[in-house]
Amino acid sequence: MATEEKIRKPKIDPDWRKKEESFFEILKKYPTVSPFIITQIDVQRRGVHYTDAALARLDPAIHQITKPHFAVYEGRGIPTSLLLRDGTSIIVSETSTQTWRDPYLIDVVDGKTVLVDEDRIIDEVEYWEKPQFFDKTTSRGTPMKEVLDARPQRYSVSMSNYCHFWAVPGHGCKYCGIGAGGVRYKGKANERFNADDLRETMLELVKEKGRFVGVILTGGSIFSGNEPFDDELEGYIAALKVLGTVFETPRFPSQVNSTAFNRKQLERLYYETGLTSYTTDLEAFDERIYKWLCPGKAAYISYDEWKRRLYDAVEIFGKGQVNTGIVSGAELATPHGFTSEAEAIRVDLEEAEELASHGVGLKHDVWNVVPGSIFWNQNPPSLDYYVHITKGFYDILQKYRIPTYMDSYRKCGMHPNVNLDRI
Amino acid sequence: MSFQLSPEAIAAFRSPDSVKIIATVGKDGAPHAVPKGLITILDDGSVVVYELLETSQTQKNLVYSIWFHKTVAVTAVTPDHKSYQIKGVPQKAIIAGQLFLDAYDKVQKLLGEDVDLSALWLITPETEREQTFSTRQAYERAAHPYEIHIDHITKEEYK
Numbered sequence: 193m194a195t196e197e198k199i200r201k202p203k204i205d206p207d208w209r210k211k212e213e214s215f216f217e218i219l220k221k222y223p224t225v226s227p228f229i230i231t232q233i234d235v236q237r238r239g240v241h242y243t244d245a246a247l248a249r250l251d252p253a254i255h256q257i258t259k260p261h262f263a264v265y266e267g268r269g270i271p272t273s274l275l276l277r278d279g280t281s282i283i284v285s286e287t288s289t290q291t292w293r294d295p296y297l298i299d300v301v302d303g304k305t306v307l308v309d310e311d312r313i314i315d316e317v318e319y320w321e322k323p324q325f326f327d328k329t330t331s332r333g334t335p336m337k338e339v340l341d342a343r344p345q346r347y348s349v350s351m352s353n354y355c356h357f358w359a360v361p362g363h364g365c366k367y368c369g370i371g372a373g374g375v376r377y378k379g380k381a382n383e384r385f386n387a388d389d390l391r392e393t394m395l396e397l398v399k400e401k402g403r404f405v406g407v408i409l410t411g412g413s414i415f416s417g418n419e420p421f422d423d424e425l426e427g428y429i430a431a432l433k434v435l436g437t438v439f440e441t442p443r444f445p446s447q448v449n450s451t452a453f454n455r456k457q458l459e460r461l462y463y464e465t466g467l468t469s470y471t472t473d474l475e476a477f478d479e480r481i482y483k484w485l486c487p488g489k490a491a492y493i494s495y496d497e498w499k500r501r502l503y504d505a506v507e508i509f510g511k512g513q514v515n516t517g518i519v520s521g522a523e524l525a526t527p528h529g530f531t532s533e534a535e536a537i538r539v540d541l542e543e544a545e546e547l548a549s550h551g552v553g554l555k556h557d558v559w560n561v562v563p564g565s566i567f568w569n570q571n572p573p574s575l576d577y578y579v580h581i582t583k584g585f586y587d588i589l590q591k592y593r594i595p596t597y598m599d600s601y602r603k604c605g606m607h608p609n610v611n612l613d614r615i
Numbered sequence: 616m617s618f619q620l621s622p623e624a625i626a627a628f629r630s631p632d633s634v635k636i637i638a639t640v641g642k643d644g645a646p647h648a649v650p651k652g653l654i655t656i657l658d659d660g661s662v663v664v665y666e667l668l669e670t671s672q673t674q675k676n677l678v679y680s681i682w683f684h685k686t687v688a689v690t691a692v693t694p695d696h697k698s699y700q701i702k703g704v705p706q707k708a709i710i711a712g713q714l715f716l717d718a719y720d721k722v723q724k725l726l727g728e729d730v731d732l733s734a735l736w737l738i739t740p741e742t743e744r745e746q747t748f749s750t751r752q753a754y755e756r757a758a759h760p761y762e763i764h765i766d767h768i769t770k771e772e773y774k
Contacts, residue, residue: 226682254713278681279710279734321712344711402719402732403711602669602710615642615679 203569205292212574215309222579226612228278231314233578233608235274235282235307236558237521239295242270246298249305249319256322256342271319273343274298274307281344281605282317291561292571320344323403325396330389339385339393345602347397348408349435351427352384353377355412357488365475365486367522369562374412384411384427390434398438406445406603407435413451413488420492424450425457432465443468447598452493452501455508462508469513469598470505471555474498477543481523481530499547506551512595515553517607520581521572522559533577541584548592554585555599555607578608585609618740620660624699627691628656637664638688639676647672653722654689662689662701662738665722669733677736681705687738690746698746701738709735 205211215234219227242265250257250271257269274282297308298317307314321344326337341348355371358364359378364371377383397404409431414424428448436444449471453461461467476482479495493501505514523529523536530536544554559572586609589596596613597603605611627633638648651673653665666674680687684704692698709715710733719732745751756763766774 228682275711277707278678279708318712400716401723402716597670615675615682 203292204294205571208293213576215314215575218575218579221576222583225579225583226278228276228280228315229582229608229612230575230579231276231307232280232282232611233558233582234575235284235296236560237572237575237578238291238293239560240274240282240284240298240307241295243297243299245300246305249300254321255319256326271298273320275318275320275344277316279344280601280611281320283343283606323347323397323400325393325400328393328396330392332386332389334386334389336389336393336396338382339389340397342404343605345403345405346408346604347404347406348410349385349390349431351409351411351431352414352424353412354383356415357413357486360488360491363488363491364566365488366525366566367475367485367519367559367562369560369565369568371412372564372566385431387430387434390431391437394435394438406447408447408449408604410449415451415492419454419457421451421453421457425453425461428461428467429464432461432467436466439466442466445603447471447603449473451489452498453505454501455504458501458505458508468509469515470509471515471517471599472498472502472505473517473519474502475517475519476523477518477540477547478523481528484528485519485522485525502547502552503550511551512553513598514551515555515596515599516547517555517557519559520556520578522567524573524577525567525570533573533580536573537577537580537584540581541588544585544588548588548594551592551594553594553596553598554589555604555610556581556585557606558608582608582612586612589613618660618742620656620701620740620743621699621745623697623745624691624701624743625656627693627697627699628654628662628689628701630691630693633691633693636690636692637673638690639673639680640685640687641672641676641679647676649673651689653725654691657737660740661706662703662740664689664736664738665718666733666736667722667726667731669731671733674733677705677708677734681708686741689738696747700744700746701740702742703738703740705736706739707737709737 218230247268247270256272258272260270273284276282299306299308301313304316307317323342328336330336330339354374354377358371358375409428415421417423428450443466446467447469448461448467452472474482476485482495483490502514502516524533548554558578561567561570561572596610599607599610601611601614635651635654636648637651637654638646640646651664655663657663666677668674679685686702686704688700688702690698690700715735718735722730722732
């Protein structure tokens, strides 16, 4: 097995393994939770590093490639992400996770690309393959891969690269590494999606039979308009109308992940487009933490109002077609987060139950501590915390019989508790 | 692959004229056996199951099996009533990439463009048994000669 001397070391705690239960101890502790999902969580939590042998397997003609932040790769591209044997995606490299823990290694052993920790093979992995339209450009000269992004079975539209919350000092979401860098798009031609580029790219995408099962549209918050966020809403409606032109059915598998729209805006979104599902993320399931993590959101929409809008969305889109998520782990950030994982879990699950009792689906992202975010130097919680939250959300969704297909391993892949709902 | 399937079993599973059945178990422990049109054997000996429905019970059970290392069984019955059963553990669900796209194309050519493909399941065989009745009867009678009703061994003049 190759040793890798060039692992990025922002600030790894040499004793971190002594302070928490290991991956294998957690597997035994949660025998009803899929080992594949626990693997996904831990790799997303700790990140990965690719050996030279692993990178040699990357074929630009076949695979999706991302340029990483880390100088250790000397300008080389790395796999955009990974697939496990059961079809679970590990969404890991696009945000270049940094933690105080050692990352996993992706290496080549006996001819197989494998996930390795402390010289022990965890499982075989594959790199994502890119769609054919990635190599094409629109008539305006825009690379189509900049118009629509792709995961193994879904495509996505980045609606707005510039999140308005970041225009106000202190209003950006503290865990977000996207919004922080988005200000550079303000006023540029690529600040928002282009309808002509989208139409042309969509026409190429649908030629690839068997490649995609759904789309997600998301982007930074836009608080301008007659009512706050009306301009953001108009963007979604326009884009959905473009996408809808290629389908013979009035509705098509789709999800908008936006700022929390009010009832009137939600009704327009549903009735004027072919949209099938809606997400608006509370980001934290506690009002105090919400105000601290997301001061921009809180300045425009109170915590209780955000929840009320979710309940409205369930009435409009239907149970199982609306969900909300948290950046799990960020509620434990210092200095104002919860001081114990047990308290965070208790509060998260209590609020999750409240939301689910109103028909709202639940999901959580594993907090990626990313360069460029305000929280860049923090450390996510233990694997035990994450598996507890995963199982807790899953159990609540089962209790309230809330379907999860809208955000499944095929249509997203990011959310461990949803990925667990395949059996 | 360490376990070698018999040429007869391979031929039975590869024949389009055979009836093929997959039996799985899910998280509730209930068995689920259904006919599947598209089950075959690859050159490396893996069983490949084309699961056409993402939301089917078989799909859920195959996921359960790969997650928790549970055994599934596939059976092929030939037109002359010979049958072969293979048991194994799902090794991989191919849900994307060129292999999947090729399989998707194959399914639509075989079954029509209205048919979808959810996953291509690769199952590593661990055991094989011929289940043809005459073969099983001969085997069981040799192995357990006294586990039959006595009329089978009663002299003809006393029946």
